[in-house]
Amino acid sequence: MKSYGWDVVQNSHSSACLTLYSEEGNKKLIPYQGWVTGEAAKKLFDAAGVPFDASMAATKKKGFKSFPLKLKTSIASTNEIEFGESANVVGMIPGVTLKDEYIIYSAHWDHLGIGQAVAGDSIYNGAYDNATGIAALALMGRRFASLPEQPKRSILFLALTAEESNLLGSQYYVENPLVSLEKTAVCLNLDCYADYMRTGDVVLSAAGQSETDNYVIEAAATQGGTVVINNDNSTGWYYRSDHYNFAKMGVPIVIAKGGNKYLDPEAAQAYYEKYHKGISNYPQPSDEYHEWWNLSGTLEDIYLFYGIGLRLANDGYFPKWYDGVEFKKLRVKK
Ligand SMILES: [Zn+2]
Numbered sequence: 001m002k003s004y005g006w007d008v009v010q011n012s013h014s015s016a017c018l019t020l021y022s023e024e025g026n027k028k029l030i031p032y033q034g035w036v037t038g039e040a041a042k043k044l045f046d047a048a049g050v051p052f053d054a055s056m057a058a059t060k061k062k063g064f065k066s067f068p069l070k071l072k073t074s075i076a077s078t079n080e081i082e083f084g085e086s087a088n089v090v091g092m093i094p095g096v097t098l099k100d101e102y103i104i105y106s107a108h109w110d111h112l113g114i115g116q117a118v119a120g121d122s123i124y125n126g127a128y129d130n131a132t133g134i135a136a137l138a139l140m141g142r143r144f145a146s147l148p149e150q151p152k153r154s155i156l157f158l159a160l161t162a163e164e165s166n167l168l169g170s171q172y173y174v175e176n177p178l179v180s181l182e183k184t185a186v187c188l189n190l191d192c193y194a195d196y197m198r199t200g201d202v203v204l205s206a207a208g209q210s211e212t213d214n215y216v217i218e219a220a221a222t223q224g225g226t227v228v229i230n231n232d233n234s235t236g237w238y239y240r241s242d243h244y245n246f247a248k249m250g251v252p253i254v255i256a257k258g259g260n261k262y263l264d265p266e267a268a269q270a271y272y273e274k275y276h277k278g279i280s281n282y283p284q285p286s287d288e289y290h291e292w293w294n295l296s297g298t299l300e301d302i303y304l305f306y307g308i309g310l311r312l313a314n315d316g317y318f319p320k321w322y323d324g325v326e327f328k329k330l331r332v333k334k
Pocket of ligand 1: 108129130163191192241
């Protein structure tokens with residue numbers, strides 16, 4: 001069950017739905033899959049005589065297993081199946097002394113393409129989601145490349161495809177990694193860095209999972225920032241961006257961005273009132289770049305990520321998952 005609105009489902013699925021191609025021709029895919037609204041789902045449960053609310057509550061409990069509703073239906077639809085290719089794009093700065101150890105910066109380059117028109121506009125630009133992340137990769141790549149002394153470890157800049165289609169690009173990458181995942185110290189994923197002014201706080205998500213927390217806290221301190229922990233995963237965000245596929249393979253991750261304690265709260269309020277009033281860009285065609293974007297806080301967060309990666313690229317340490325974290329057993333022992 002998803003917590004976002006039906007419009008998000010509609011906008012994300014009104015163009016082609018992608019899936020990875022498998023050698024046996026995707027024959028293992030279930031024959032028909034799709035979305036239904038909560039309302040429609042309730043009707044289905046009612047028809048099957050299965051209590052809806054209790055079943056939804058059960059999905060949140062550990063050990064939940066799916067079960068058939070024992071309903072029969074006939075569905076007809078006309079679909080076209082196309083085979084196509086898309087690419088993950090990667091750049092690497094080879095390390096000097098620890099060449100076969102890696103830091104990954106990832107961001108997804110895809111968005112929703114052309115979809116349902118909103119106010120006459122059908123092009124889903126995805127400036128915030130996630131041209132900002134891709135711009136950050138380019139910026140950091142340039143910065144690392146211009147260092148007088150190259151880092152000890154190698155750094156991969158991974159522009160992933162098909163994040164908006166169930167994270168397929170990152171799934172493909174972790175199933176077919178270019179470099180050893182065991183020797184990948186961390187994945188720093190950048191997704192949705194909006195325009196925002198500088199803040200005195202950094203929100204650290206997925207905290208308490210691995211020693212990467214310390215790197216974020218210490219990097220934030222060098223910027224004079226405090227760290228605020230936000231582990232509220234009620235929207236399921238943890239499973240909805242590319243870092244999740246890395247975590248599932250045991251690679252520690254970092255998710256952090258500026259909070260809302262603006263250094264200049266009055267200016268921030270004036271900025272938001274002037275430019276953002278009533279604008280909800282995600283995931284609309286109106287998610288576009290504007291000349292008026294104030295990226296001072298966004299840039300600071302990119303420097304935060306740069307600092308964390310630079311330190312990990314030189315200290316030769318493999319951050320560990322904490323005991324009890326489900327991804328720990330997936331990490332090959334270092
Ligand atoms: Zn995104």
